[in-house]
Amino acid sequence: xxxxxxxxxxxxxxxxxxxxxxxxxxxxxxxxxxxxxxxxxxxxxxxxxxxxxxxxxxxxxxxxxxxxxxxxxxxxxxxxxxxxxxxxxxxxxxxxxxxxxxxxxxxxxxxxxxxxxxxxxxxxxxxxxxxxxxxxxxxxxxxxxxxxxxxxxxxxxxxxxxxxxxxxxxxxxxxxxxxxxxxxxxxxxxxxxxxxxxxxxxxxxxxxxxxxxxxxxxxxxxxxxxxxxxxxxxxxxxxxxxxxxxxxxxxxxxxxxxxxxxxxxxxxxxxxxxxxxxxxxxxxxxxxxxxxxxxxxxxxxxxxxxxxxxxxxxxxxxxxxxxxxxxxxxxxxxxxxxxxxxxxxxxxxxxxxxxxxxxxxxxxxxxxxxxxxxxxxxxxxxxxxxxxxxxxxxxxxxxxx
Amino acid sequence: xxxxxxxxxxxxxxxxxxxxxxxxxxxxxxxxxxxxxxxxxxxxxxxxxxxxxxxxxxxxxxxxxxxxxxxxxxxxxxxxxxxxxxxxxxxxxxxxxxxxxxxxxxxxxxxxxxxxxxxxxxxxxxxxxxxxxxxxxxxxxxxxxxxxxxxxxxxxxxxxxxxxxxxxxxxxxxxxxxxxxxxxxxxxxxxxxxxxxxxxxxxxxxxxxxxxxxxxxxxxxxxxxxxxxxxxxxxxxxxxxxxxxxxxxxxxxxxxxxxxxxxxxxxxxxxxxxxxxxxxxxxxxxxxxxxxxxxxxxxxxxxxxxxxxxxxxxxxxxxxxxxxxxxxxxxxxxxxxxxxxxxxxxxxxxxxxxxxxxxxxxxxxxxxxxxxxxxxxxxxxxxxxxxxxxxxxxxxxxxxx
Numbered sequence: 001x002x003x004x005x006x007x008x009x010x011x012x013x014x015x016x017x018x019x020x021x022x023x024x025x026x027x028x029x030x031x032x033x034x035x036x037x038x039x040x041x042x043x044x045x046x047x048x049x050x051x052x053x054x055x056x057x058x059x060x061x062x063x064x065x066x067x068x069x070x071x072x073x074x075x076x077x078x079x080x081x082x083x084x085x086x087x088x089x090x091x092x093x094x095x096x097x098x099x100x101x102x103x104x105x106x107x108x109x110x111x112x113x114x115x116x117x118x119x120x121x122x123x124x125x126x127x128x129x130x131x132x133x134x135x136x137x138x139x140x141x142x143x144x145x146x147x148x149x150x151x152x153x154x155x156x157x158x159x160x161x162x163x164x165x166x167x168x169x170x171x172x173x174x175x176x177x178x179x180x181x182x183x184x185x186x187x188x189x190x191x192x193x194x195x196x197x198x199x200x201x202x203x204x205x206x207x208x209x210x211x212x213x214x215x216x217x218x219x220x221x222x223x224x225x226x227x228x229x230x231x232x233x234x235x236x237x238x239x240x241x242x243x244x245x246x247x248x249x250x251x252x253x254x255x256x257x258x259x260x261x262x263x264x265x266x267x268x269x270x271x272x273x274x275x276x277x278x279x280x281x282x283x284x285x286x287x288x289x290x291x292x293x294x295x296x297x298x299x300x301x302x303x304x305x306x307x308x309x310x311x312x313x314x315x316x317x318x319x320x321x322x323x324x325x326x327x328x329x330x331x332x333x334x335x336x337x338x339x340x341x342x343x344x345x346x347x348x349x350x351x352x353x354x355x356x357x358x359x360x361x362x363x364x365x366x367x368x369x370x371x372x373x374x375x376x377x378x379x380x381x382x383x384x385x386x387x388x389x390x391x392x393x394x395x396x397x398x399x400x401x
Numbered sequence: 402x403x404x405x406x407x408x409x410x411x412x413x414x415x416x417x418x419x420x421x422x423x424x425x426x427x428x429x430x431x432x433x434x435x436x437x438x439x440x441x442x443x444x445x446x447x448x449x450x451x452x453x454x455x456x457x458x459x460x461x462x463x464x465x466x467x468x469x470x471x472x473x474x475x476x477x478x479x480x481x482x483x484x485x486x487x488x489x490x491x492x493x494x495x496x497x498x499x500x501x502x503x504x505x506x507x508x509x510x511x512x513x514x515x516x517x518x519x520x521x522x523x524x525x526x527x528x529x530x531x532x533x534x535x536x537x538x539x540x541x542x543x544x545x546x547x548x549x550x551x552x553x554x555x556x557x558x559x560x561x562x563x564x565x566x567x568x569x570x571x572x573x574x575x576x577x578x579x580x581x582x583x584x585x586x587x588x589x590x591x592x593x594x595x596x597x598x599x600x601x602x603x604x605x606x607x608x609x610x611x612x613x614x615x616x617x618x619x620x621x622x623x624x625x626x627x628x629x630x631x632x633x634x635x636x637x638x639x640x641x642x643x644x645x646x647x648x649x650x651x652x653x654x655x656x657x658x659x660x661x662x663x664x665x666x667x668x669x670x671x672x673x674x675x676x677x678x679x680x681x682x683x684x685x686x687x688x689x690x691x692x693x694x695x696x697x698x699x700x701x702x703x704x705x706x707x708x709x710x711x712x713x714x715x716x717x718x719x720x721x722x723x724x725x726x727x728x729x730x731x732x733x734x735x736x737x738x739x740x741x742x743x744x745x746x747x748x749x750x751x752x753x754x755x756x757x758x759x760x761x762x763x764x765x766x767x768x769x770x771x772x773x774x775x776x777x778x779x780x781x782x783x784x785x786x787x788x789x790x791x792x793x794x795x796x797x798x799x800x801x802x
């Protein structure tokens with residue numbers, strides 16, 4: 001699978017930097033670390049991160065080291081890099097992997113378009129890997145693009161759900177307590193080592209339950225479910241009729257809202273407001289329901305697919321597109337309508353290569369108010385199933401509500 | 402959802418008692434606890450279990466207490482009861498729940514046909530709940546069916562994956578080390594309490610990684626994935642042609658074997674060996690692919706569904722049935738064939754009430770050797786997706802390979 005073209009770049013992330021749900025105190029501290037703080041006349045604190053990723057994952061019970069195990073077809077370590085990349089005040093991220101994995105690591109960085117990442121060879125132990133990472137940050141190499149940091153965060157490659165607030169607390173603690181830069185850890189084990197051997201004041205920073213480590217196979221399952229849940233929080237309904245006009249696309253949107261109360265349902269139209277859609281894509285919506293009412297067959301869906309392909313939204317996560325069609329059994333036999341829509345199989349196969357999961361959904365219409373509502377409710381259940389599962393085995397199928 | 406009729410009983414479980422993959426030493430110890438040991442002239446040791454289940458699950462971040470959170474629509478505590486019930490030498494299982502949950506707990510016991518379970522009211526703390534459970538076991542109530550136990554296992558209601566071998570080790574340790582019967586625990590916290598206050602020799606018994614506790618929401622996700630994986634290890638292919646005859650059902654079976662190497666693919670035929678199928682059901686296979694070659698439409702699938710309904714196999718887990726049909730585009734137009742098969746929606750709706758998830762799968766045939774193989778491979782991918790996801794939102798759909 002090649003989710004993105006080598007040339008394109010993925011849309012900017014909903015990065016928390018400064019604007020995010022950090023508390024006021026933390027936001028103020030974050031500003032000291034970022035360019036914004038620097039512009040106010042203060043030199044921003046130079047922060048880097050080192051990720052030891054040389055482990056073999058023996059407790060996982062699978063042959064692949066856990067940091068390279070795929071979640072939605074993307075290696076776990078890429079999720080961890082993504083979490084650190086979103087924090088704009090971390091200038092450099094150094095990953096230490098075993099010699100045999102350096103090439104694979106570089107491919108991951110290229111494929112998922114990670115930035116600010118350097119790869120070094122891991123040592124025989126975790127601590128030696130950290131040492132190698134630190135060495136790369138402080139050595140005066142003539143061609144090195146790395147900045148010499150004042151604070152280095154050591155972060156496990158298998159803790160993908162780290163948030164900016166925790167990292168910030170760690171940096172603040174390091175600044176205030178003068179911990180040595182390579183002892184700061186999210187566990188107590190390293191804290192005890194630091195206290196025992198390093199003649200330094202170490203401080204344990206409270207993490208959040210999200211900061212758990214992927215250790216066992218069950219943790220991979222949990223991580224996959226959490227990621228699937230996170231990217232299923234918003235559905236964008238695209239219709240080929242004008243916003244505000246009463247139509248069946250609008251009805252479907254309302255039913256989606258009431259049947260899936262935990263999901264944010266937004267809408268857009270391609271015909272007159274392509275800019276809107278770009279905004280939605282920029283806000284990282286990974287689920288689209290494309291309602292073809294006015295236009296025949298897949299005209300609207302094809303437009304949406306080409307916008308999505310251009311956007312590179314699907315580089316990090318599989319994007320689900322449900323192409324919705326309506327039919328009236330009194331006008332066209334169901335079998336004929338289904339046969340007409342079979343071309344979805346070809347489109348689906350094509351966009352699958354770009355990490356877009358396309359399915360069709362045929363909704364019976366009209367059959368009287370009550371029956372239509374029942375069809376739409378059924379449609380909402382099917383849409384929810386497709387989005388929640390995000391299973392590539394079902395692409396190109398034409399489902400019926 | 403009412404998975405089973407009130408009258409019927411679910412098939413016996415693949416219970417480990419004695420015959421299972423326990424080591425020789427453990428198997429010998431187990432025989433001392435069971436009726437088999439008793440028959441050899443020794444009195445079996447009376448073992449009971451108490452499950453404190455009065456917690457409110459505040460760390461879970463969901464309103465339902467975690468022991469009642471649903472996994473595949475069944476409450477977590479039912480999985481834990483199931484794990485203990487499978488161990489034949491545990492005579493009685495006492496569950497302590499808060500007063501407001503007693504009725505719900507009794508419904509769970511009835512709905513999922515648990516046996517050897519008594520319900521008592523929980524105390525204000527975990528230790529008081531355990532005390533109430535113990536009291537119920539030792540009190541001389543005139544109508545009590547409970548046996549006075551010599552050893553009591555205290556087991557968290559939210560550790561659903563406990564295996565017989567660990568329980569047996571606990572019992573052996575209790576016997577040898579004379580621990581007081583209510584201090585034996587799978588954690589170190591209670592062990593320390595026991596050592597400190599109870600003037601008893603306590604011993605920490607090594608658990609397995611499977612013995613983890615469902616604490617956070619992510620643990621529920623992990624538990625669901627583990628359970629789904631466990632019940633997806635076997636697929637039974639039912640055909641309406643004689644075993645051994647070369648036919649497309651046989652081809653599909655071979656492709657399933659090669660495409661899904663981690664799954665055990667068995668087969669059976671309803672027409673001449675209904676007994677075979679009963680054996681497969683008794684061995685707890687939860688996935689069926691029913692190939693309709695000779696008979697028209699759903700004749701074979703309907704036979705299978707009625708066997709499954711009679712068996713009550715679906716009381717504990719949703720059973721997936723994929724009804725497979727073949728068509729030759731040269732003979733019948735695809736649309737017409739699809740329309741013919743639309744009656745699957747009605748069947749699916751009906752058996753859904755009994756926790757059977759029915760989908761249809763239409764396979765193009767014949768189109769030359771290579772194309773047929775491609776269709777069959779596609780079919781295997783779709784079957785795998787339906788079995789892995791076990792999503793009730795997709796029942797009644799007709800998929801195409």
